[in-house]
Amino acid sequence: xxxxxxxxxxxxxxxxxxxxxxxxxxxxxxxxxxxxxxxxxxxxxxxxxxxxxxxxxxxxxxxxxxxxxxxxxxxxxxxxxxxxxxxx
Numbered sequence: 001x002x003x004x005x006x007x008x009x010x011x012x013x014x015x016x017x018x019x020x021x022x023x024x025x026x027x028x029x030x031x032x033x034x035x036x037x038x039x040x041x042x043x044x045x046x047x048x049x050x051x052x053x054x055x056x057x058x059x060x061x062x063x064x065x066x067x068x069x070x071x072x073x074x075x076x077x078x079x080x081x082x083x084x085x086x087x088x
Contacts, residue, residue, distance in 0.1 A: 021038075022056070025056065032053045032056070032057065035052070035056060036049050036053055
């Protein structure tokens with residue numbers, strides 16, 4: 001409900017970016033100083049950086065995000081094709 005005023009497309013991109021950041025940090029076994037520097041480069045304020053790093057240190061973020069994507073790679077589930085042609 002707090003995010004209802006935000007465009008769903010922008011919200012989806014933000015979620016994907018945050019999930020990618022968390023997974024890459026976990027995959028690279030990044031320490032807090034590296035994560036903090038990266039987030040500062042992205043112009044996040046100190047309070048949000050500290051909150052993110054605190055949650056990241058508990059490793060629950062990495063676990064939740066990695067289990068939410070499943071064990072299999074993404075795949076296409078439905079495609080709709082339309083053939084356009086012109087007879088002269």
